[in-house]
Amino acid sequence: MNNSFKTFLKHTAKDFHNQSVNPPVVRASTIIFKSMQHIRKTQAKAQKNPIGGHYDYGRQGTSTTHILQKILTKLEESYHVFTTPTGFGAVFLAIFSVARPGDEILITDSVYSPTRILTQDFLKEFNIKAVFFDPHDLKTIEKNITKKTKLIFVENPGSNSFEFQDLGKIISIARKNKILTAIDNTWATPYYFKPIKFGFDMSIVSATKYYSGHSDVMGGSLAVNKKVFNKVKTAERNTGLRLGPDDAYLITRGLRTLDVRLDRHSENAKKVAEFLSQNKKFKLLYPYKKNSYNFKMWKKYYSGASGLMGLKIKSNNTNSVRKFVNSLKLFGYGYSWGGFESLALHQEYRETGNRKYLNLSKDEHLVRLHIGLEDPSDLIADIKQALKHLK
Ligand SMILES: Cc1ncc(COP(=O)(O)O)c(C=O)c1O
Structure with missing residues (x-):
């Protein structure tokens, strides 16, 4: 039977082992194994299948974060979803996964102010230049593309000015010029628009907002396609930007009624x-x-x-x-x-x-x-x- 996503949200993540309708919160820094051989086996599995939920230390998550990632991956129709301690952490992870010193990124001029400050000011300290484009004049994207342009970052709509951009045109400009794309999709969530399916390489949602839905938790998600998975995985590993299990549980609970x-x-x-x-x-x-x-x-x-x-x-x-x-x-x-x-x-x-x-x-x-x-x-x-x- 091919159930709709609405039905999936209500029936997923049951825990038959503990006989509870919701998954347990598994808190761990140290993960205990039966023997050294079991540690090595788990590490080998993790190497072979990096999205498979094999952990040897709490920073890699526990089953609670893995369940949330699996639900979000289905919702996004993406290759994988990384979960971060805040939505802004997902913005940071997206940019720092792909931009390196000497690179340039193009970004919607009406992005919300923390993203503006990060890209306009903080990136300069890493010799990464941000160039802002007019959301209603996409010629300003084409005009500003150089050999150094690595990423087009879109926030749609601008969460204060609410202008909607021609996303299809942005994707085709990016593809023509072989530039990666990211979108902040917090306003709509993938319930109303699925960026990865549409052609974006990365999609950010602040889980603090509609995903959790009860104003009592912070979190973020970064959905990716296969092309950028390894880059984001490397950045995630090296920044330690991972969501804790209590927050993951609350977000999973919120998603039931998204x-x-x-x-x-x-x-x-x-x-x-x-x-x-x-x-x-x-x-x-x-x-x-x-x-x-x-x-x-x-x-x-x-x-x-x-x-x-x-x-x-x-x-x-x-x-x-x-x-x-x-x-x-x-x-x-x-x-x-x-x-x-x-x-x-x-x-x-x-x-x-x-x-x-x-x-x-x-x-x-x-x-x-x-x-x-x-x-x-x-x-x-x-x-x-x-x-x-x-x-
Ligand atoms: C559009 C948008 N993106 C990202 C964020 C960052 O999310 P968080 O507050 O979870 O860090 C916000 C927060 O207000 C936002 O409005």
């Missing part, structure tokens, strides 16, 4: 977006306007939209924008997203990646909303009452 939660986030966000799109005080940054380029690009490549959106607000009265945000009663003020709850943030200049792509003038503000799993009519009523403060 489909149900994302479907509801999407449904709720659509209702809130319909309400927000009627208000002239701001521009909604979310794929909803059918004749827009962003909508066309989203529709072309994605099977759904998650719960994160932006509002570009025009107002000379900054205090009134703050008051609007502070008056929201059902939205928490805090970083991150992808949990079950709604969140709001008034983004400051330093947090918006490259301000240019938001076209934010002095009297414009960005408010980011994460639409959670509450009743959407309550969320809309809450936004309605808070909007009274916006001048």
Whole structure:
């Protein structure tokens, strides 16, 4: 029987040995063997089959991390998935697996600010140059390709400015020029878009967000195809960037309901977006306007939209924008997203990646909303009452 992925998520990782519906958390630094011969046998197996789950030391993971990797590999339809202690760790691992001193990488200009700082500033210390391209003008990719270009790194959509890029064109430019590709797919997750199947070499998801879904764990995943597997494996081994078993367990538990939660986030966000799109005080940054380029690009490549959106607000009265945000009663003020709850943030200049792509003038503000799993009519009523403060 060929069950769907939704069914697989509910039935996988049962533990018949311990008679528990969920897998045990296996915590280990030292792994005990019956004899030296057993150690050598395991090491030989690990050499022969590096994704087979053979461990001789806790840094390589335990059965708990291996189960999570297997589930994610199926979800991504990839060759393998590496799991990291944070989502940002997966961004770091992707770049440092393939870029070396003297190389250049091309990167979406509207990436979220930690990725911007890593690529723009920190890479310089390793003599790796980052060149930023305009997400809506892919000629800026072709124009900047040199013999040194190793990687095209895409964040789609930009998680503050929400522009959708022509991913098919990016892949064909990369293939024509024999350049590797990576995408930060945290907004959609492979539930709505499968980058490795589509042609990317590497795909990052912050498991802190929708995978775990309950705002109580940090983690990341880096899915790869066969072509880059060895490079990433080598970098993983040499950086020690591996997820611990307790976090792996929580992420596996969250994944059981990924489909149900994302479907509801999407449904709720659509209702809130319909309400927000009627208000002239701001521009909604979310794929909803059918004749827009962003909508066309989203529709072309994605099977759904998650719960994160932006509002570009025009107002000379900054205090009134703050008051609007502070008056929201059902939205928490805090970083991150992808949990079950709604969140709001008034983004400051330093947090918006490259301000240019938001076209934010002095009297414009960005408010980011994460639409959670509450009743959407309550969320809309809450936004309605808070909007009274916006001048
Ligand atoms: C688009 C995107 N990628 C990666 C990350 C990094 O994830 P983490 O916070 O798990 O390190 C974030 C976190 O906010 C993000 O928004």
